[in-house]
Amino acid sequence: MRLSIPLAVVALGLSAAPAFAADGKGLFADNCSACHQLTGKGIPGAFPPLAGSKIAQGDPVEPVTRVLKGRGGMPSFASELTDLEVAQVLTYVRASWGNKGKPVQPALVTSLRSGAKRENAKASLLAH
Template sequence: MRRMIALALIVLTPSPILAQPGPDPAKIYAENCARCHQLSGKGLEGAYPGLAGDRITTGPAPAAIRLVLDGKGEMPAFRNRLSDAEMAAALSYARTSWGNMAGAVTGQEVTKAKAAAK
């Protein structure tokens, strides 16, 4: 019985590694994307595109990841500006906010896209 209780305590005690939160998606977006794409996701007409309903934002994750990694036009590359987890958080925020219903992005997907682009 004592072994069962000890095992239950081990299993039910949160690991310090698992208990640490990841990057805050809204904060990462606000600090890195909102200047151009706005907190509302509507962008600035004639200058920066909105992300609400955007076909790249809501399309296949690899295309959105590549765009954020490498930038395009006036959009800077975030490859060396954000960690993979931070990039995944910002992308996930944009893909699931303002009525967007695309799936979240993981840090592993970003890491994989970086490796494929080398």
């Protein structure tokens, strides 16, 4: 009986991952695809590709911070997306277009949000 509970928890966690990424796909389409394209290939010379990106697939702290704070011409999404939504969209990015990054947990976004301030508010306004 003790083995069945941990196995059930693992099974629930694994079955939730595709749904979590699927929610991120819609968020990506609505918030990110104008610049990074639905293909994740970006626009050369303007917006970097996310497909194959070492930053997108690496330590999740960097992409979470970029989404929350913005960077260069990328706007801050701290006031537009919840912690769960940031985690969902980044989980989608990290698992799409051949990327092999692990899911982003909402708790990580929550912990980083408290220290997130806009890096360049003027660039964020211009990007919208």
